[in-house]
Amino acid sequence: MAGVSANRLELLQIADAVAREKSIDRTIVIEAMEDAIQKAARSRYGQETDIEAEINPKTGETRLNRRLQVVETIEDISKEISLEMARDRNPAAEVGDIILDPLPPMEYGRVAAQNAKQVIVQKVRDAERERQYEEYKDRISEIVNGSVKRVEYGNVVVDLGRGEAVVRRDELIPRENYRYGDRIRAYIYDVRREPRGPQIFLSRTHPQFMAKLFTMEVPEIYDGIIEIRAVARDPGSRAKIAVLSNDSSIDPVGACVGMRGSRVQAVVNELQGEKIDIIPWSPDAATFVVNALQPAEVVKVVLDEDAQRIEVVVPDDQLSLAIGRRGQNVRLASQLTGWDIDILTEAEESERRQKEFTDRTEIFMSALNVDEVVGQLLASEGFTSLEEVAYVEIDEIASIEGFDDETASEIQLRARDYLEALEAELDAKRRELGVEDTVKEVPGLSNAMLVALGSDDVKTLEDLAGCATDDLIGYVERVDGETRREPGILDDFDLSREEAEAIVVAARLKAGWITEADLAAAQAEEDEDEATEDESDETAATDAAAPADA
Numbered sequence: 001m002a003g004v005s006a007n008r009l010e011l012l013q014i015a016d017a018v019a020r021e022k023s024i025d026r027t028i029v030i031e032a033m034e035d036a037i038q039k040a041a042r043s044r045y046g047q048e049t050d051i052e053a054e055i056n057p058k059t060g061e062t063r064l065n066r067r068l069q070v071v072e073t074i075e076d077i078s079k080e081i082s083l084e085m086a087r088d089r090n091p092a093a094e095v096g097d098i099i100l101d102p103l104p105p106m107e108y109g110r111v112a113a114q115n116a117k118q119v120i121v122q123k124v125r126d127a128e129r130e131r132q133y134e135e136y137k138d139r140i141s142e143i144v145n146g147s148v149k150r151v152e153y154g155n156v157v158v159d160l161g162r163g164e165a166v167v168r169r170d171e172l173i174p175r176e177n178y179r180y181g182d183r184i185r186a187y188i189y190d191v192r193r194e195p196r197g198p199q200i201f202l203s204r205t206h207p208q209f210m211a212k213l214f215t216m217e218v219p220e221i222y223d224g225i226i227e228i229r230a231v232a233r234d235p236g237s238r239a240k241i242a243v244l245s246n247d248s249s250i251d252p253v254g255a256c257v258g259m260r261g262s263r264v265q266a267v268v269n270e271l272q273g274e275k276i277d278i279i280p281w282s283p284d285a286a287t288f289v290v291n292a293l294q295p296a297e298v299v300k301v302v303l304d305e306d307a308q309r310i311e312v313v314v315p316d317d318q319l320s321l322a323i324g325r326r327g328q329n330v331r332l333a334s335q336l337t338g339w340d341i342d343i344l345t346e347a348e349e350s351e352r353r354q355k356e357f358t359d360r361t362e363i364f365m366s367a368l369n370v371d372e373v374v375g376q377l378l379a380s381e382g383f384t385s386l387e388e389v390a391y392v393e394i395d396e397i398a399s400i401e402g403f404d405d406e407t408a409s410e411i412q413l414r415a416r417d418y419l420e421a422l423e424a425e426l427d428a429k430r431r432e433l434g435v436e437d438t439v440k441e442v443p444g445l446s447n448a449m450l451v452a453l454g455s456d457d458v459k460t461l462e463d464l465a466g467c468a469t470d471d472l473i474g475y476v477e478r479v480d481g482e483t484r485r486e487p488g489i490l491d492d493f494d495l496s497r498e499e500a501e502a503i504v505v506a507a508r509l510k511a512g513w514i515t516e517a518d519l520a521a522a523q524a525e526e527d528e529d530e531a532t533e534d535e536s537d538e539t540a541a542t543d544a545a546a547p548a549d550a
Contacts, residue, residue: 030055037064063102070097132163133198137191143212144202148182158184158202165200173204173236173272185270187212207231210239210276213267220245220255229281232335236272238324240292240332242281253278279336285310289341292333296322299346307496309340316345360384367418368411377402378411390415423447434459442510444503449490456489464507472500 037053052065072095146158146165154169156178167186178184186202187209203209211228220226225247233239245252256278257264264276277295282288289310290298300313314322322343323330334341344352357379364375367386381400383389389397390412397408426447430440433454438461440450458464473495474488490500508514 027057030057065102067098070095129198132200133191133193136163136188136198136200140188140191141208141212142188143185143209143216144188145183145185148178148180148184150180151178156184158186160200163198163200165202167202167204171201171203171205173274175236176204176272204271205233205235207233207239210241210267210271210274213270214241214256214263217263217266218256218258220250220252225250226252226255227281230336230338232332233274234328234332236274238275238277238328238332239271240277240279240336242279242288242292242336244281253280277332285337285339289333289337289339292336293322293329293341296329298322300349307340308338309342310337311342311344313344313346313349316347319343319345364389368414370411370414374411386415386419390419426451430454436460438510439464439507442503442506444499444506446493449493452490452492458489461507461511465504465511465513467504467507469497469500469504472503473497 034053034055037055038051042051052067053063144160144165146160149157149159149164151157154172156167156172158165158167165186165188167184171186171189172178184204186204187206188200189203189206189208190199190201192199192201208231210233211231214228215221218226221228221243225245227244227246228241229244230242231239232241241256243252243256245255255263264278268274268276279288279291279294282291285305286301286303289301289312293312293314296314296318298312298314302311302313304310312322321329324332330341330343357376360379360383361372361375363386364370364378364383365372368374368389377400378389378397383392394405394408394412397403397411398405400408403411430447430450433451435450435454436459439445439453439459440447442461442464445453453459453464458467467489470486470488472488472490474486474491476485488500495503505514505519509516509519
């Protein structure tokens with residue numbers, strides 16, 4: 001009896017030890033042991049037998065029972081028991097009840113013990129993986145410390161203590177080398193369930209890694225007084241970070257730099273000497289872009305809000321500084337602000353303006369049959385097209401120095417006559433190309449656009465309805481590491497993506513491919529997705545504001 005008690009005690013001690021070592025619930029280990037005993041018992045009593053094993057979590061006593069269903073007529077003796085026999089054991093038994101038939105304790109052979117061990121190991125491993133996933137899935141966007149366990153093909157496997165993570169080669173800062181046992185600090189950017197267990201992905205190149213490092217070094221960011229609004233990085237080389245102070249008495253840039261640069265230097269050291277430009281964030285796009293291009297000076301900016309593009313004019317001697325080595329400065333500024341940035345020197349801008357002025361003057365001279373002086377006057381007064389001249393208020397032309405009402409009326413009449421003749425010519429060409437009248441009825445298309453469509457063999461409503469937005473306005477793709485732009489059919493007409501989409505949708509409506517109800521349903525679904533995305537962004541912003549667990 002003493003030997004049996006010792007075995008029972010040993011069983012519980014093993015369960016406790018495994019639970020502690022693997023950081024999982026003791027109950028899970030005991031359940032795994034019960035499953036292993038059940039499997040071993042089935043191999044002895046027959047696989048068809050329904051066996052239940054139970055380990056008392058307090059005493060360690062193991063009980064084996066065969067589960068038998070109460071039936072009127074026995075068909076399978078290994079799983080069923082007659083009502084009469086069942087009532088001998090339990091007078092209250094009814095058909096359909098389950099009766100537990102105790103089985104004698106059994107000795108385990110070597111094969112049974114080996115199988116039992118495999119079951120326990122697998123169950124414990126599964127429980128350990130689930131525990132690891134549950135623990136780390138809520139820690140995405142935190143910084144963690146660990147030690148290098150091994151390096152495989154440039155990927156670094158990190159021991160986090162209660163889990164294992166990987167830093168892929170492209171998530172390491174260039175020229176970083178890690179060996180077994182090195183300490184490493186990184187940012188958790190993803191945790192995924194995979195067939196071989198949960199995978200924790202770390203990064204040292206992620207922009208938020210730098211943001212979190214600043215949060216740890218700058219108490220004002222941790223307290224929410226200073227906000228990090230945007231980060232752009234060229235890992236291991238250079239980075240820009242935009243900061244905003246919610247307290248007018250605190251300079252956000254100075255607070256991030258620290259006394260004699262101590263705070264920013266701590267981040268630089270962690271990032272292997274990456275140079276960091278700390279930029280004051282501004283709600284005004286032009287001001288923000290000018291700040292982001294530091295240390296270059298900017299003379300003038302021109303914004304195109306529809307295309308999210310900004311043109312920046314810099315002094316001739318500042319061009320290389322504004323662009324940066326291999327375009328790094330302007331590329332990072334663009335990433336930081338979210339605007340496409342075109343940089344021109346003052347000389348280039350002046351030359352371009354002069355060319356535009358000359359081109360417009362020639363158009364006015366030719367179309368309106370006027371001399372060079374009149375053409376130049378119209379161009380210098382800001383008229384950029386014949387449409388403007390034809391349809392502005394007549395006072396705007398009459399107010400030009402040297403013009404009177406009669407001259408203004410004559411110029412406007414000539415502009416309208418020219419445009420009408422041009423439209424008639426384009427319409428004739430459209431018919432000649434075979435573009436159907438139904439295509440002309442699609443909103444947003446001019447005769448010039450119809451000619452361009454016809455020249456590209458888009459001639460019927462079905463042809464236009466079958467076009468994608470990219471077919472009309474072109475698209476950009478990367479081929480062999482180089483960015484290449486494929487032109488669209490209506491490339492010359494400066495259409496926005498929204499305008500091109502509207503043309504395609506209108507054609508599909510007119511062709512009967514879709515209905516207004518389909519559009520309403522799609523819009524409702526899009527609104528719902530946006531609402532969900534906004535909710536996710538709010539959650540992410542809250543998580544980002546929370547302190548990181550170093």
